[in-house]
Amino acid sequence: MDKQTVTIYDVAREAAVSMATVSRVVNGNPNVKPATRKKVLEVIDRLDYRPNAVARGLASKKTTTVGVIIPDVTNVYFSSLARGIDDIAMMYKYNIILANSDENGRKEVQVLNTLMAKQVDGIIFMGNEITDDLRKEFERSKAPVVLAGSVDDTGKTPSVNIDYVAAVKEAVKNLIDRGSKRVAFVSGPMDQAINSQYRLKGYKQALAGAGIDFDESLVFETDYSYQAGQSLEPALLAANADSAFVGDDELAAGVLNGLTDAGIDVPNKFEIVTSNDTKLTELVRPKLSSITQPLYDIGAVAMRLLTKLMENDEVEENNVVLPYGLMKRQSTK
Template identity: 30%
Template sequence: MAYTIKDVAKKAGVSIATVSRVLNNQPGFSEKTKQKVQQVIEELGYEPNAVARGLINNKTHTIGVLFPELSSMLVTDFLNGIETMAHELGSSVIVCHTEADGEKTMKYLQLLNEKRIDGIIFVSAILKEEYYNYIRKMGIPMVLLSTESYAYPVPYVKVNDQHAAYSATKYLLNKGHKKIGMISGNKDDLIAGKPRIMGFKMALKDSGIAFTDNIIYSKGFSFQDGLDGMEKLMKQSSEISAIFAASDEIAFGALSFAYQHGIKIPDDVSIIGYDNLSIAEMAIPPLTTVGQPLIKMGKTAASMLFEMLESGNVFVENRILPHEILERETVREKR
């Protein structure tokens, strides 16, 4: 037999409202009453219905997370951080795979609205006007993770991509490399593509090295893009002694191409990646890379969202988290 909150109230000799206040840790009852209600709940084996509790306190203790690409290795670490923080605070997570598709994104937002979620974390994609307007109508807070918006006042947590790309390129320059190539994301991608290319170009310029189109391959952030980019750069400019890969997945593709074609890493060509995915140190050789604190970024985004829910503020301070160079075995001094 499934007992209801009415059964608990009757056996404890209190009102349904009092049982509700005890369940939701709200004021308005004595310690003796609390103990009596908790005792009855235990005796009956009563399990509060999450939807019913949500109707009472106007919260479902559920947040939505929208990812443009679930196959990306970044997702695991971001989600790890988000779920860890949500779990600590007694909430659950609904994950939505939008494929960066406008129609699919809107359908997921409608679904999340029907589920009466408390807030949204929007990851690694451009926040379009239709998304922003719909979420505003939902009346819930939102935090951007690994992206930002100039058009809309939405708090975000990310690394400074341009600065991090500058640091990666400067690291190669300081190792004595003058002929440096880049395998980047799409040059029109305002989230991570364009900023990382700008950082690369700026580092070359500050070191008095001219940028030419034959030292960059710009398409996407995948393993296949790394394979294709490495092949093209090796054909376009045989003098290249180092590669800045704009993601670790790109770097893994470049390493694979090098292995297949007898190019020794780092003896013939040095490679530095970007992200510090958990498998970067498992690569052969272990990958030198720019580290984003991915799990911490996920935790921070969730913490910001729950802070907004708790305080009622529609905006919290943006967070730019620090990057770092993780030195392993894919970069050597240029002799």
């Protein structure tokens, strides 16, 4: 079949479904049975159907558009990365479509499909978890995908981040060196690899290095919100924690204010180290000590890596690790 003449009607006929169903699949509408979606996608791949007439008419098949998937637009960590992405995209004359996935696995797949339907040339994914479903979609995608500030524990997807294990290990070791005996580990959901396999690993390594036994009662799994941090105060005290490593700045601000409201003196009675060094660390009192990450650079390098992949240029390193630091402010002694 001549590629230029493949229409939605051909796809519908080949897949033995209605045109409405094909349209729903192409637009990432969730109301399609998985088996039907799979069948339609197979036909689309086989016929190389391009739903967009403009894109189909362009011999180059390029839209110079990049999709950026962000889990939470309001989270300062991700919006700082987005600035770096945006600047480099402008430099290389790519337009950006920004999509918010609400930290929801099903919505992430849906958003990814919607961006594919819009014929993007590449995708930058910022999310806290790469599920198997997402990995399958990445592999199926004709457009290259780069992770920014996210981890794929299989290492298959090109990515840009810091060494989270080493960073957390150093932050926790610092607390222990200053006399902390019971360091709490406060993080987002443990089903996210970044928490369970990277941050927690660094935490455990620091304890082991200091000859301290790992204590499950000092691990607090919550969501990334300020409210969640604020309400942890009674539990932290009940666990006899004397300090905490926190996996998100907004969460850390909540922990800090919850303790302060309860009359606990930070840092003299309780020390806190957070993980992203966003501007929130400077907005609270006492200011929060933090692992530092080159947030803008993570976004910028991820976008530059994506431009190379989209242009089929040579790429030396698919998984780029940028340097981190430790910024001591007033929430530690």
